[in-house]
Amino acid sequence: MRTITATEAARKFSDLLDAIASGERVVITRGKRPIAEMGPPRRRTGADLSAALEGIEPPDEEFEKSIAEARAFLVPQERDPWDGA
Incomplete structure (x- = not known):
């Protein structure tokens, strides 16, 4: 360094x-x-988003439903899709 x-x-x-x-x-x-x-920024993944959403208390049922729908789109990944490889 x-x-x-x-x-x-x-x-x-x-x-x-x-x-x-x-x-x-x-x-x-x-x-x-x-x-x-x-240094270079840390690459973010769907797992980072999922972890961030995990700790959020929903203010109402509609928000909770929206979070659940967003989490349904997150797919566990073995590789970083932004890696370019």
């Missing part, structure tokens, strides 16, 4: 984004103290 200063990150922001898009994680420091860690 590469470490750069906040000044360097600001000056080379486009290069920083290119590195992150390639999968690199970067720690940004200010005054020799780490203040941020940047």
Whole structure:
């Protein structure tokens, strides 16, 4: 994992984004103290949505029905469909 200063990150922001898009994680420091860690976003799946919906208390029966219908469309997946492979 590469470490750069906040000044360097600001000056080379486009290069920083290119590195992150390639999968690199970067720690940004200010005054020799780490203040941020940047990396590619975590890919979300139907399982993430299902887990998020699991903890929601429905405000009414219609909402509960809508959540149940949405969950019915979620299919367990063995691979990430957004992976492109």
